[in-house]
Amino acid sequence: MTPDRETAPSAAAQLSQTASASIPRSCPGPSHTTSSLCPMGILSLKRAMRLWLWGPRSLRVALGVFMTIGFALQLWGDPFQRRQSGPQASLGPPARSCPPHQRLVFLKTHKSGSSSVLSLLHRYGDRHGLRFALPVRYQFGYPKLFQASRVKGYRPQGGGTQPPFHILCHHMRFNLKEVLRVMPSDSFFFSIVRDPAALARSAFSYYKSTSSAFRKAPSLAAFLVNPRAFYRPGAHGDHYARNLLWFDFGLPFPPDMRTKRGNPHFPKDPTPPRLHVLPLDADPQAQAPDPSALYHPAPTVAKLWSQMSSPASLDLGSSSFIQWGLAWLDSIFDLVLVAEYFDESLVLLADALCWGLDDVVGFMHNAQAGGERGIRAIRSAGLPEEDGQLTARARAWNNLDWALYVHFNRSLWARIEQYGQSRLESAVAELRARRETLAKHCLAGGQALDPKYITDHRLRPFQFGSTKVMGYLLRSGLSLQDQEECERLATPELQYKDKLDAKQFPPPVSLPLKFPRLLSP
Template sequence: MRLAHVCRIQVMGFGLVLLMAIALTIQLLGIHFPKRSPQSSALRLLSPEPPSFHRTCQPKRHIVFLKTHKTAGSTILNLLHRYGDTHALIFALPFKYQFNYPNLFHSRRVKGFNSPDRPPYDILCHHMRFNRPEVRKVMPEDSFYFTILRDPATMAESSFSYYRSVSSAFKKAPSFKAFIAHPSYYYREGERSNHYARNLLWFDLGFNPNAPFTEVLAKAGMRAVESTFNLVLLVEHFDESMILLKEELCWELDDVVTFKLNIRGSSRQLEKEEVERLRAWNALDWYLYSYFNRTFWEKVEGFGRERMDNEVRQLRERRQQLAELCLEGTEPVGAEDIKEEAIKPFQFGQAKILGWAVRKDLQPNIRSRCVRMVTPELQYKDLLDARQFPPGTQNRSYPVVTPARPIGR
């Protein structure tokens, strides 16, 4: 026992001498190990490791997104804005903020379209009422078309809150509960902005929302959508939708990481009977939603359930990482709490629209990238407009192609 104790002391002494020798060598050679700063950690977070697998596909650059109303379209618009901005893609931009909505889309509403020497457009994504023949005039033949749908019951609740000040049917109703009970009493076809009050998805897709429901008509609309759009996403399964979109576009995970934009401060919980009434009132929308809900899960099965679960988890973890890096808090805040006009959400209707406050203790290049992730659609559209039609070239009627650059530079 005494011998073992002596041996342990000798081993410990040898280890101590060895550590002192290593320290002395480092000091003599002038070797030093710099400490990692919080900013260097932030840079690593903004520049994740490349995927470990080899992708054989090529990222799609020609994209048409039909931004339907009250369906998380503003959030998707942000990821398209960022991707196009980063890669210096050319957007088909409206002269203002929408393509003459609620009228059907027309190519003449695209800024610079009639110029004979304009470059081809890469992305068309701002609010319009879909009109396939005119869209095809603007966008390349190989464009990828996608849109997003929402359960018409919750969509109606959101629309009532947001568009009550403009829709004749909504304004007549003393409350949303009253509208649900007797929608036909308040609704008149052709009255101002009443397209917001019935079959709004059907309307945005370019169809007649007041057509009497028949299965033949509903199937014809469904087939038209299916033959045009390569992918139909669902609001209720937004993260799974982003994974499918990433896969179809051959993009990277960070390309589809988003923070929710244009969100309301509160919403009304619907009762089961109210849900059924609203779905019946919006029967054409409900038919579309029900059909594409089935095809959505067929795509998930084809993708692989286990793989989908893993990728959704990675997406949420990445979103959380960037939220902790970029944002002052984990919850969205009111516009009055956001001092920067560049990221303050536009307020419309009786609903309180929330946004995000970005941390101020970040390096300028890091903070700029964070700001772009929360920039609302109106402000981002202005940024893109300024890039494609820079100051001093107001007389030019076609977009200017600029080299690709990192976001915020």
């Protein structure tokens, strides 16, 4: 049962001084070839596959046949990438409006801007009274595969009545079978990816003391020159050091890359694909596509899309093992955001969920001091030779992540092309204007600050790794309503999780003990 939603505008909307019109929200019309998330629509192909994947034996056999056919089609014509299951933007008049989607599964990947997305979900669910599937601590047993039993308050079927969960969004290693024990199959599944070169820079500084491979390496450059001198599959924390995105998505690894931790079981294919991954050799430039094919600045969306569509050197699809994994992810996830195009991704997310822009306006969270330098350097046209080699080596070493990233980067730009260039540019400009307005109104200094200035423990982010994690300090003199909304925007993920936990599981009220009156002898 969905809680009542607020009818009054949010404080964030009231704070925003931008007067741009709202983006129209629509469900797919008859001209679309995909199913809708609207209540009266039929289950989409992805939803059906989620049900079949872990259903009775007969359905699993049917799925096996479907997967075999779909895999062959993937190799021949890339139809998976053209298939979209969520409600898509209509470039013409909307066919009909659709209600905000509030059954959400967000796979929170590491060091990919996911904490900022989590902040949006925390705030939205908190404001609308939605119920979160929360871990007992702060992660669902990571790096082990997700298990439903780790959700606080979860009861298996037949174990008594329980309120439904609306949002599952905290750190996990994805495990579809167990996720579907907690969340309905028609939930909106989404995640976020980041270029593995930028991710490697962030992960090295953040997990330096956690990963044995990183701890032994004097620098990231030294590690990437000869990673096998430091990396040992299955060693403590070394899943952070190679193909971290692939690991977080719960995908199986080729035999030579498997760790001691378990891998999920995919549906068995009567003719399993030949395992083949990109090799690592002495020439890193030969292992990764030309960075300019993805990151050369483009003045228009159409130009960048044409670059992304060209097959120039992007031959990662030659690996049947990789393509099999990507096709499986395509069958599960409705949308995958891209960190390098964060604002564009948020606009698409708002459109897919039938949310307003105010619902996805927020501040960056868990950002390391100077962390944006890496993203800007990768996206710049003129990379210094040393940085270019570091980038190429990082992509080659994390070859599964690179394939995953290229795939979802392409799919993002395909959705942008469908959404419309001028419409996207207008929405992104409005989103950024609203964020700037909120930052000026809510924050002391109007931006993120060094944690030494943040004395309020409710707003001070958890410090981990060798680099400072930036946070926010609120301005004084805010009204009570603005103070509440600004706190929602500025609260770090750990403190917000505790807040939601206390709201959903309030501690029992202890009554004072009553003693009988002693009678006089």
